[in-house]
Amino acid sequence: MRAHDSRDVGYAHAMKAVVVGCGRVGSEVARQLADDGWDVTTVDENAEALVRLGRDWNGAFVVGHAMELDVLLRAGIETADAAVVATSGDNTNIVIGQVIQKRYGVHCVVVRVLDPRRAEFFEGLGVRTVCPTQTAISFLVDAVRASDPTPTPPAQGRA
DSSP, X not given: OOSOOGGGGTOSSOOEEEEEOOSHHHXXXXXXXXXXXXXXXXXXXXXXXXXXXXXXXXXXXXXXXXXXXXXXXXXXXXXXXXXXXXXXXXXXXXXXXXXXXXXXXXXXXXXXXXXXXXXXXXXXXXOEEEOHHHHHHHHHHHHHHHSXXXXXXXXXXXX
């Protein structure tokens, strides 16, 4: 089911996104953006990662490491409207995100960072980060704070 087509929200052309990393997160981001009408190119070191996009994938797929500039160029980074960087490594994600933002001038770059302290630090430097670890911490703490815990009486026979 298509939520909306990028052309339906006032864009003259389909918006182009480059998604770096085709694991559980990157592949789902790529599919959802494609379903919304984006022109999506996914980059991964592993050719077998293409399977995660499904048989009906009609976007592009580039095999290679996105730290190599020629791989980013083959993915079309020079004409990208947005980039999502979601590999398995925080350092890799941050470096690739900064290269895409600073060298290629892509305004919308979103980087997944698992370490909350790193995410906060790089957010302060102007890198847009998403930290699933911090999101989980916040939800878990909020859930406990919102509960009405009733003290459990001590078990009989325990000291």
